[in-house]
Amino acid sequence: MNEIKKDSTDKQPIQGDLLQNRELNQNAAPTENRQYNNTYYNSGFVNNLENTSEKQSRDISYNNSFTKRIKQGAWVFLAIILVGLFYTSNISTSAKVDNSPAAQEALESHISTTLAPGTRLLSKDGNYVGGDVVINHSSEQQETNLLVWDYAAEDGDYVQIIANGTPLGEPFMIKNKPVSFTVPTTGDIQVVGTHDGGGGITYAVHYGMNNTTYFNGVNQGENNTYTLIRE
């Protein structure tokens, strides 16, 4: 940060002194666009306006390089904010809480056939611990699509999916945006709670074979088993 200090308080024009000071300052910003007149400024206060209109003096201070630099920086911050808003609205995995009657009913019953996958029911984890679920279905498909997501806050809950004893990938962080797996339609599907980010591991699973969502919860180190039985 470079700053030029003036010793003279003389009200006479000192344009020559300004040029001398500029030469001494090796790191000065380009001054080609700076327009000097017979008025000089001392510590930010105008001392002599006799030879310059007040409008001209305002224009000079408005257009100086430092002010321009500040405004350019403000435009950069505005651009960053707009990019952030775009990311939050379009790319971010976080979802809004659903407060519809169907969501309220699902929150109480922990099961839903009407809510879409990826529905968020809570703004914060509610320390809910569910249990094992037995699913009877009549689907003739050998495999089905399983969607897993966090129906509360994205607070760093990790789960691992195990299908009939075979892990389907590494433990991963569940978010409001569902993650898809292909699982068999019979057997045991385990959801293992690997890490609790706070407030319990709240997750939801949606099975494509019966189009049903189960809102469940598990403690860290424990698991919930979904037993799929074809009728």
Add this chain to the structure above:
Amino acid sequence: MGKILKNFITFSWLLFLGLVLVLAGFSTLMLVFHDIPGMIRTGFAGTTAGFSIFGTLSFVVMITGFVPLFRRCYYIFPWLYPFTTMLMINLFIAALAEFILGQGFSVTDSQRYEITICLMIIMVIICRFIMSLYFKIRPIVYQRDDR
């Protein structure tokens, strides 16, 4: 009376801006010395709030730059603008590092951890190099005769 009101507004905003900068500095320190080491130590990503904080504080800095009454703060203390700029850039780099770690640590895999940490370190080095180069080419210079 108008001048008194303008000065009051400017100095009030100056105090507020000071609080914002303290928060920015504190957030940067928390990210660098608490959140990021915590993620690396545990191997799990948590809630990444760095960009949210940066966005909020950026709004205040943006307003300060656009509104002439608020911009006077930078004329009263000429060092304040480069200080603010550097602080916000540091916060952005820390938030970006946290974001990269959060994305990389979202799946538990040791190889992925190593790649993510390397990417984060490279990003920090590159960003700070770009920042240094930029201020070398375009230093922020305030001269008293600018007013």
